[in-house]
Amino acid sequence: MQVDVVKTGMLPSVGIVKTLCKTLREFPVHALVVDPVMVSTSGDVLAGPSILSTFREELLPMADIITPNLKEASALLNGMQLETVDDMRSAARLLHNMGPKNVLVKGGDLPDSSDAVDILYNGHNFYELRSPRIRTRNTHGTGCSLASSIAAEVAKGYPMLSAVKVAKRFVETALDYSKEIDIGNGPQGPFDHLLRLKSHSQACHRQQPFDPSDLFLYAVTDSRMNKRWGRSIIDAVKAAIDGGATIIQLREKDAETKDFMESAKACLRICRLHGVPLLINDRVDVAIACDADGVHVGQSDMPARVARTLLGPEKIIGVSCKTPEQAEQAWVDGADYIGCGGVYPTNTKENNITVGLNGLKTVCMASKLPVVAIGGIGVSNARAVMEIRTSNLKGVAVVSALFDRECVQTETRQLHEVLLGSNIGST
Numbered sequence: 001m002q003v004d005v006v007k008t009g010m011l012p013s014v015g016i017v018k019t020l021c022k023t024l025r026e027f028p029v030h031a032l033v034v035d036p037v038m039v040s041t042s043g044d045v046l047a048g049p050s051i052l053s054t055f056r057e058e059l060l061p062m063a064d065i066i067t068p069n070l071k072e073a074s075a076l077l078n079g080m081q082l083e084t085v086d087d088m089r090s091a092a093r094l095l096h097n098m099g100p101k102n103v104l105v106k107g108g109d110l111p112d113s114s115d116a117v118d119i120l121y122n123g124h125n126f127y128e129l130r131s132p133r134i135r136t137r138n139t140h141g142t143g144c145s146l147a148s149s150i151a152a153e154v155a156k157g158y159p160m161l162s163a164v165k166v167a168k169r170f171v172e173t174a175l176d177y178s179k180e181i182d183i184g185n186g187p188q189g190p191f192d193h194l195l196r197l198k199s200h201s202q203a204c205h206r207q208q209p210f211d212p213s214d215l216f217l218y219a220v221t222d223s224r225m226n227k228r229w230g231r232s233i234i235d236a237v238k239a240a241i242d243g244g245a246t247i248i249q250l251r252e253k254d255a256e257t258k259d260f261m262e263s264a265k266a267c268l269r270i271c272r273l274h275g276v277p278l279l280i281n282d283r284v285d286v287a288i289a290c291d292a293d294g295v296h297v298g299q300s301d302m303p304a305r306v307a308r309t310l311l312g313p314e315k316i317i318g319v320s321c322k323t324p325e326q327a328e329q330a331w332v333d334g335a336d337y338i339g340c341g342g343v344y345p346t347n348t349k350e351n352n353i354t355v356g357l358n359g360l361k362t363v364c365m366a367s368k369l370p371v372v373a374i375g376g377i378g379v380s381n382a383r384a385v386m387e388i389r390t391s392n393l394k395g396v397a398v399v400s401a402l403f404d405r406e407c408v409q410t411e412t413r414q415l416h417e418v419l420l421g422s423n424i425g426s427t
């Protein structure tokens, strides 16, 4: 059986490290993840000087990534003091010189930091990965789980940076989820690795992970338009799905919270029946309360990073972006897609800046995330939008051209046909 990825944990003797390195040379793997477990959380050094030099000389040069915490990085660097993020960067560079392709210095033990900061260095770029520090004693096994999760993501074929981000998000969410549990007697408790399993087992939970092709025909509701045409939000959503909408966003700017929640729950039942994801605009609290599939947030709404922490790793998060810098930040923050626009002038959102097709193309080309175009789009211009032909533009998001019309289903169907005719973005 072909082994794709090997991840190492504690290697207690020089002989074992040497045997491992010899075996890896004989049976090369796609990637080697080295968690250099050398110093326990209580500070005990678990590896003597001879192991340290075998690590430096034999194991680290073979690694695709090493994941030392501050104490381990310091031990590998002959006791170098690591007290700031700048020190972590210097350590990452020095460790990289020892031969691993990537170095992740974990700053969980950094003093005076409200965030958990990790530094990833690949020899060219530094990535500062931040997440809110979770105050809990249940941290036992977080380093091992992080390295294992990185190994699993790399084995699935993801590039290293994505693998590290997903793994960090997994550990952070599991830590938050299990910060209150009380198991065992030691100074630290274990955190809850089964978070994913539990959230999957909840009744009615969306079974599918986010599929960017869902952005193909993105219907965004508008309470004022529904009122004007005398239809309920539920009827509007039903009609859009019947017409071929592939994802729904409830954008109910005027709704009272209680009413919004009730209608969101009703819409969710319809969406689940049809396998169409339902996102909530702006209101992360409403999304959590009704277990929606995710949220869409803008630049002045709750930051995506905070929304991710609140919603967990499974939910869909979209962020409005008008510039490459915003697109980069959305990706760093753990978003799943970005909405870019207004592509054309719109009456639906006041004072909205129009970026045009050129602005859309610039953002698409810079974005590492799938993109949906928004703003003034309808049957007459959807084809021109899709024809900018960048592979991550997955569809169009539309408000008035669907909902400020007499028959939502007919309008949605016509737009669906135009998009299918453009033959782009549907795969």
Ligand SMILES: Cc1ncc(COP(=O)(O)OP(=O)(O)O)c(N)n1
Pocket (backbone or CB within 6 Å): 218, 220, 249, 251, 281, 282, 296, 297, 298, 299, 300, 301, 318, 319, 320, 338, 339, 340, 349, 372, 374, 397
């Ligand atoms: C898919 C999609 N893209 C962009 C937006 C706009 O969000 P935002 O900038 O927060 O503005 P409001 O919609 O909240 O007025 C969106 N809603 N959906």
Ligand SMILES: Cc1ncsc1CCOP(=O)(O)O
Pocket (backbone or CB within 6 Å): 341, 342, 343, 345, 346, 347, 348, 349, 352, 374, 375, 376, 377, 397, 398, 399, 400, 401
């Ligand atoms: C919410 C939003 N964000 C950018 S443009 C826009 C409005 C899109 O509405 P319409 O499709 O009616 O132009």
Ligand SMILES: [Mg+2]
Pocket (backbone or CB within 6 Å): 281, 282, 296, 297, 298, 301
């Ligand atoms: Mg918003």
